[in-house]
Amino acid sequence: MNLNIFIQHFINALSLGSLYGLVAVGYTMVYGILRLINFAHGDIFMLGAYFVYFATIVYKLPWAVGVVTAIILTTICGLLVDRIAYKPLREAPRISALISAIGVSFFIENFAVVVFTGMPRPVVQPPILMKPIELSGGVRLIPLGILVPVVSFVLVGALLWLLYRTKPGLAMRAISFDIEATRMMGVSVNKIIALAFGLGSALAAVAGIMWALRYPRVEPFMGMTPGIKAFIAAVFGGIGSVPGAMIGGLILGFVEIMSVAFFPTLSGYKDAFAFLLLIMILLFRPTGLLGEKLEDKI
Amino acid sequence: MESMLKVEKLNVNYGAIHAVRDVSLSINKGEIVTLIGANGAGKSSVIRAIMGLVKAKADEMTYTSPRDNNTVNILGRPAEEHVKLGIALSPEGRRILPQLTVEENLALGAYTRNDAQGIAEDVEYVYSLFPRLKERHRQKGSTLSGGEQQMLAVGRALMSRPDLLMLDEPSLGLAPILVDEVFGIIREINSQGRTILLVEQNAFAALKVAHKAYVLEVGAVGLSGTGAELLNNPKVRAAYLGG
DSSP, X not given: XXXXXXXXXXXHHHHHHHHXXXXXXXXXXXXXXXXXXXXXHHHHHHHHHHHHHIIIIISOOOXXXXXXXXXXXXXXXXXXXXXXIIGGGTXXXXXXXXXXXXXXXXXXXXXXXXXXXXSOEEOOXXXXXXXXXXXXXXXXXXXXXXXXXXXHHHHHHHHHHXXXXXXXXXXXXXXXXXXXXXXXXXXXXXXXXXXXXXXXXXXXXXXXXXXXXXXXXXXXXTTHHHHHHHHHHHHHHOTTOHHHHHHHHHHHHHHHHHHHHHOGGGGGGHHHXXXXXXXXXXXXXXXXXXXXXXXXXX | OOEEEEEEEEEEEETTEEEEEEEEEEEETTOXXXXXXXXXXXXXXXXXXXXXXXXXXXXXXXXXXXXXXXXXXOTTOOHHHHHHHTEEEEOTTOOOOTTSBHHHHHHHHTTTXXXXXXXXXXXXXXXXXXXXXXXTTTSBXXXXXXXXXXXXXXXXXXXXXXXXXXXXXXXXXXXXXXXXXXXXXXXXXXXXXXXXXXXXXXXXXXXXXXXXXXEEETTEEEEEEOHHHHHTOHHHHHHHSOO
C-alpha cells in the first residue's frame, strides 16, 4: 500500500470514526444522566438526514439555511421523544423506559417509511465539498473528508467546554451522580435532562447530515446500523464519558476501515469486527476505556 | 418573635408505612430548633417533607420569608423551588457529588444565584468556617474524609445564602472532637442571623445548642420544649441521654 492510498484510508477512517463519535456522545449523555439507552437515537440521526434532504433538495433552500433548519427540527424531535416517551416514566422501573425507547425507535422508522416512503433518495452533494484538492506527493483530498472530522471535533470540544465551564454543564454532571442531591441545590432537573436530549439530538442531526453527504442518499432505516455502531462506540469508550464516546467512535472507525484496507478478503466481516470489539471490552473491561470505576458511583 | 416555618399535622406515608403522624412544629426567625428521636422515629422524613423531597399531607405547611415577609404554602412545591425561597438542606449521608471538586460542589450550592461577586465572597466565608475545605478546594469530593465531606455538605447548603438552614444528622459518623467543632459552627452560623432546623441522633449535643426542641417517637411528637427543659426532663434523660 503506498502512502497516498494509506492517507485516503486514514482520512476515511477519521471521518467515519468521528461520525460514530458524534452519535455516541448523544447515547452517553442520556445514559450518564438517566441510565437509559436511548434506542431512538439512531432514528433521530436519520431524521436529521431527511430534514436536510427536504430543506435543500425538495425546498431548494441554500445549504447553510437547510442545515440550520434540519438541526433545529431534529432537536425538536429529540425533545418530543423525551417529553412523550421517557418523561412520564421517570419514576418507573428502568426497564419500562428501555422498552419505551425500543418502541419509539420502531415508531419513528415505520412512520418514516409511511411519510417519506421506503425508497432511498439520492442526495445531491454541493460541488464545493467534492472538488479534490491536490497536495504534494500526488495526495488528493476531498474537502468533505476534512470537513467531517473538523466539524465533529469542534462540536465535541464545544460540548466539553459546556460541560466543564458552564453552570448548566455543572448541573448535568452533578445529575449523573445524584439527581435528588442536585435538586436540593435548586436545579430544575427536567430542564437539564431536556438540555441533554436537545444537545444529543443536535449532534446526531449534524452527524446524520454529514452521513447523508458522504454516502449520498437517505432512507428510513439508515439510522439503524450507525446507531448500533455508535452505541458500541459509547460502551467501548466507557458509557457516561463524553471524551470516551469520541475515542470509542474513532477506534471503531479505524478498525472498520483499516481491517478492510489491509485485509480486503475480510471486507464481508467488517460489521463483525465492531461486535467482536464490543464482546472483548465487555469481557475484559466492562466499564470501557474511560468508564468510571464502580466504587465512585455511590 | 416572627414565625418562619409553620407545620400543622404533617403526615408522610411510604406505602403502608405511616412514617410521620400528625407532626406539628413551628420555627421562629433566629432560632435553632432541633428534632431528636431514636433511629426510625421519622426525623428525616419530616425534614425531607419540608424540603419537598417526599410526598406529604398536612393541614398547613407555610414559610414566611424574612426577605419580604410573604407567607407562602410550601406543601407540594418541588424541592428546587425551596432554594429560591431561602430554604436549604444539608441532607443525611452528606450526598456531596463525589466526582466533582470541592469548588464545584460549592458552585452547585450557589446554582440559583447569579451574583458572581457575592458567590465569591460566600466561597471565602465557607472557607473561613472550614479551612480544611480551602486546602482541598481542587480535590474531588470522593477523596475527602467523612468529616470533610460533612463540612462540604454544610458549606454547600450555605452557598445559596439560606434564611432557613436545615441540617439532617450533621454529626453522624464523626469523631467526638469533630462533633464539638460542627456544633460550634452551627452556633456561629446561627449567631450570624440564620435560622436552623437541626435533626439529630446526638440528642445531648443538639439540646445544648437548641432554643426549642421536639422529641419524635415512632412518627409523632412526644414532647416539646426549650432545649434546657428537655435536657432536664427525666423521660428524655432516660430515653436519649443515657440516664
